[in-house]
Amino acid sequence: MTPAHHLNPRLVVLVALGGMVGTTGRYLLSEAVPSHGGWPVATFVANVLGSFLLGALLEALLRRGRESPRGRAVRLGVGTGVLGGFTTFSSLALELERLLANDALLTAATYAVASLTCGLLACLLGVAVAARHHQRSRARRPHPDDRPVSGGAAR
Amino acid sequence: MTLLLVALLGGVGAATRFIVDGLIRGRWSRVFPFATVLINVSGSALLGLLAGALAYHSMPSTAYVVAAVGFCGGYTTFSTAMVETVRLAQSGEYRRAVANALGTLLLAVGAAGLGVLVMWLLA
Numbered sequence: 001m002t003p004a005h006h007l008n009p010r011l012v013v014l015v016a017l018g019g020m021v022g023t024t025g026r027y028l029l030s031e032a033v034p035s036h037g038g039w040p041v042a043t044f045v046a047n048v049l050g051s052f053l054l055g056a057l058l059e060a061l062l063r064r065g066r067e068s069p070r071g072r073a074v075r076l077g078v079g080t081g082v083l084g085g086f087t088t089f090s091s092l093a094l095e096l097e098r099l100l101a102n103d104a105l106l107t108a109a110t111y112a113v114a115s116l117t118c119g120l121l122a123c124l125l126g127v128a129v130a131a132r133h134h135q136r137s138r139a140r141r142p143h144p145d146d147r148p149v150s151g152g153a154a155r
Numbered sequence: 156m157t158l159l160l161v162a163l164l165g166g167v168g169a170a171t172r173f174i175v176d177g178l179i180r181g182r183w184s185r186v187f188p189f190a191t192v193l194i195n196v197s198g199s200a201l202l203g204l205l206a207g208a209l210a211y212h213s214m215p216s217t218a219y220v221v222a223a224v225g226f227c228g229g230y231t232t233f234s235t236a237m238v239e240t241v242r243l244a245q246s247g248e249y250r251r252a253v254a255n256a257l258g259t260l261l262l263a264v265g266a267a268g269l270g271v272l273v274m275w276l277l278a
């Protein structure tokens with residue numbers, strides 16, 4: 001059973017605060033970086049960068065083992081809130097729809113393919129970086145989780 | 156002032172996503188990430204409606220920016236869609252991974268277009 005985090009007012013507020021930070025970042029980026037040759041560069045950069053960071057964050061948290069309350073706060077505040085709010089699917093969809101409506105088929109196709117491939121690769125890269133970092137830090141000093149688990153189903 | 160409202164609505168959007176995601180996930184805890192698909196497609200439909208309102212119903216541009224960049228941007232998420240696609244692929248569910256990435260994109264673009272169309276028809 002998944003606990004009903006979404007009904008916990010504190011966690012909802014945490015996600016909202018993170019969402020405010022992420023949305024502010026995306027808005028400032030869109031103000032600073034204009035479209036280039038019909039390409040919505042700001043959305044593209046936010047989405048690819050956000051995918052890398054979320055991949056890295058979730059992998060790092062996952063590798064810490066069972067989720068602590070602090071880990072959960074980081075996952076929801078930074079992951080769901082900041083990075084979820086920093087990236088956007090609706091802008092990507094509307095920008096593609098506008099490009100198609102204006103018969104800019106090639107730009108639309110390039111933008112769509114680049115967003116998905118770069119987004120997926122960035123996410124994979126984030127996962128790999130977090131995994132590598134985790135292994136390195138374990139090689140330096142053994143983590144308490146590395147001890148053999150005894151007792152079993154203590155949950 | 157616009158920045159503040161954008162940020163505020165972005166927070167509301169992210170909280171809405173968190174709640175909608177929890178409600179859907181609690182109901183169908185399955186392999187396929189339907190919750191994020193639904194969130195991204197519905198947010199794109201809403202953004203299409205807003206863009207149509209801006210183009211054909213003289214919606215004030217500040218109100219558009221606040222609702223579009225703030226709420227719709229905070230509500231929908233690209234990064235989660237990517238992470239869920241990668242996880243499907245990592246667990247060997249390649250078809251579902253492709254269906255998730257391409258399907259969400261096609262449905263979201265269609266939903267945005269539908270939103271614009273509805274506002275154009277109402278003009």
